[in-house]
Amino acid sequence: MLLHEKADQAQALLAETGLDCWLTFARETELHPDPGIEQVVGAGVVRNSAFLFGAGGARVAIVANFDTSAIRAKGVFREVIGYDEDIRGPLLAALQRLDPRTIGLNYSLDDVTADGLTHGHWLLLQQLLSGTPYLDRLTSAAPLLARLRGRKSSTEVDRIRRAVAVTEQIVEQITSHIRPGLSERELAAFVHARFVEHGVSPAWPLEGCPIVNTGPASDLGHTYPSETVRIEPGHLVHIDLGVRIDGYCSDMQRMWYVRRPGESGPPEDVRRAFDTVVRAIDAGAEALRPGVRGFEVDAAARSVVVTGGYPEFKHGLGHGLGRAVHDGGTLLGPRWPCYGRNVEAAVEVGNVFTLELGIPTGSGVVGLEEDVLVTATGCEFLSSRQRELILV
Secondary structure (H helix, E strand, O other): OHHHHHHHHHHHHHHHOOOOEEEEEEOOOOOOOOHHHHHHHOOOOOOOEEEEEEOOOOEEEEEEHHHHHHHHHHOOOOEEEEEOOOOHHHHHHHHHHHOOOOEEEOOOOOOHHHOOOOHHHHHHHHHHOOOOHHHHHEEEOHHHHHHHHHOOOHHHHHHHHHHHHHHHHHHHHHHOOOOOOOEHHHHHHHHHHHHHHHOOEEOOOHHHOOEEEEOOOOOOOOOOOOOOOEOOOOOEEEEEEOEEEOOEEOOEEEEEEOOOOOOOOOOHHHHHHHHHHHHHHHHHHHHOOOOOEHHHHHHHHHHHHHHOOOOOOOOOOEEEOOOOOOEEEEEEOOOOHHHHHHHHOEOOOOOEEEEEEEEEEOOEEEEEEEEEEEOOOOEEEOOOOOOOOEEO
């Protein structure tokens, strides 16, 4: 069971990250999801709850009595303690038994998937631990969460592979539907129907999944398909889409060119931009291996674009992919302040990333995105590479 795989992984990561105890402190998790709950608890809670992993193997859940049944049913925690009025007594008793020197909490300046502890709950925890030695032993569990989320198990990789495979089936269905006169929104509706047909959900909110761009007038970025922008001969059609299967995502971008009458292919500027994007992804993939830092992979791809005479793209080359379409851990991006320390982290075996970038042209944007798995010797493409424009 995946939940137990990740719990065992978390237990092992305590020593690796220098923690004696990992504490996920949460409440009303439907309103405030926490990365620790998602990874190793597998059930929501309402009242103040504490989930502790100890370096000696202890796993203790302290939850309201009406939440104990759901937590026990998951079978992760060897000890499930219920309370009615105040969590302080059982929480302090558990900490006294474990007596950890370092206690990791789910907060991070850089990694949103490690930042589940709200400020209010942090203040409450300080009150609960007031007068005890444990207050001074609190630190961030972000390194543990980054590795827990980033190092995909075989089960996780299999789920991502399935999501990628279905996405590619949908892409194949799109080609015959692209035609002049169709609006971006109509093309998105076609993709939505394919989601239903394949029994999958979108990898991000449906209104913006897929992102559809046709021609030079289309808005770029994380935008919504337009009702008024329509496909015309001479347009590039760009689609960014992903699906979620068994809780895991794909994220891919694919390209088509709609030929004008008498054209056998796209104009030279489009060909050159497309070739540059392909070569940049090649360079990023070549650099992607265990031990390399995120910014170094980004730099390899970015150099191809700039050397080709184009402005550098204003985003990172790739992000983690897994439970979230923008998963946590190492980021393949430049050393910009907005990315914090995520780009300084090392790539590890089992990481799954996207490799993506785009170049604008007079016919529209050229953008590609591939999904890759880091192996012991480099990277494996989970998606079938697009190396040629699909002609319509």
